[in-house]
Amino acid sequence: AQSVTQLDSQVPVFEEAPVELRCNYSSSVSVYLFWYVQYPNQGLQLLLKYLSGSTLVKGINGFEAEFNKSQTSFHLRKPSVHISDTAEYFCAVVGGTDKLIFGTGTRLQVFP
Amino acid sequence: KAGVTQTPRYLIKTRGQQVTLSCSPISGHRSVSWYQQTPGQGLQFLFEYFSETQRNKGNFPGRFSGRQFSNSRSEMNVSTLELGDSALYLCASGLEGTPEAFFGQGTRLTVV
Numbered sequence: 001a002q003s004v005t006q007l008d009s010q011v012p013v014f015e016e017a018p019v020e021l022r023c024n025y026s027s028s029v030s031v032y033l034f035w036y037v038q039y040p041n042q043g044l045q046l047l048l049k050y051l052s053g054s055t056l057v058k059g060i061n062g063f064e065a066e067f068n069k070s071q072t073s074f075h076l077r078k079p080s081v082h083i084s085d086t087a088e089y090f091c092a093v094v095g096g097t098d099k100l101i102f103g104t105g106t107r108l109q110v111f112p
Numbered sequence: 113k114a115g116v117t118q119t120p121r122y123l124i125k126t127r128g129q130q131v132t133l134s135c136s137p138i139s140g141h142r143s144v145s146w147y148q149q150t151p152g153q154g155l156q157f158l159f160e161y162f163s164e165t166q167r168n169k170g171n172f173p174g175r176f177s178g179r180q181f182s183n184s185r186s187e188m189n190v191s192t193l194e195l196g197d198s199a200l201y202l203c204a205s206g207l208e209g210t211p212e213a214f215f216g217q218g219t220r221l222t223v224v
Contacts, residue, residue, distance in 0.1 A: 051211065
């Protein structure tokens with residue numbers, strides 16, 4: 001079975017600073033990896049995905065993530081955050097079961 | 113192309129009642145999945161439908177059921193509502209053979 005661990009429940013950061021949101025997964029089969037963002041009272045919006053190929057994937061809003069198979073990680077990064085990036089971020093994996101398994105989420109709080 | 117549409121956006125029901133939530137997938141998407149999101153349990157998979165057949169089911173009691181119509185629209189039903197059923201219910205649609213899921217805005221169900 002697959003599982004996802006998001007190590008930080010909250011990440012406070014000042015505007016224009018870099019940020020990294022950590023995600024580790026566990027799976028006995030090959031996986032696809034995703035990051036979703038959720039703004040208050042909204043659904044989930046796909047930020048980026050790793051399906052195959054290059055391990056560095058770029059997404060919307062200036063975010064990127066790197067798939068590291070040896071460390072079973074898929075950390076999300078942004079070099080300079082904005083106030084508007086304040087939201088909940090979810091890492092998710094799809095493996096043999098073909099259903100999305102989500103982490104518990106990381107709340108990114110950007111301060112001016 | 114229109115996104116995933118969920119109706120209604122908000123619902124208030126009393127304990128013991130039943131409720132039906134609706135989801136219209138992105139045009140051309142035949143896979144529809146449902147998730148429950150609560151502060152305590154996070155995002156939990158309810159079930160997935162593909163071509164009117166339930167393909168996958170999460171660990172929820174039989175009070176939670178769903179169905180999919182020939183036009184790929186899906187409904188989920190919760191009978192004998194409990195206070196703990198208060199949650200954001202999210203629907204996602206996807207294309208056959210691809211792992212990506214696109215989410216709607218959700219239905220906020222409050223049970224009083």
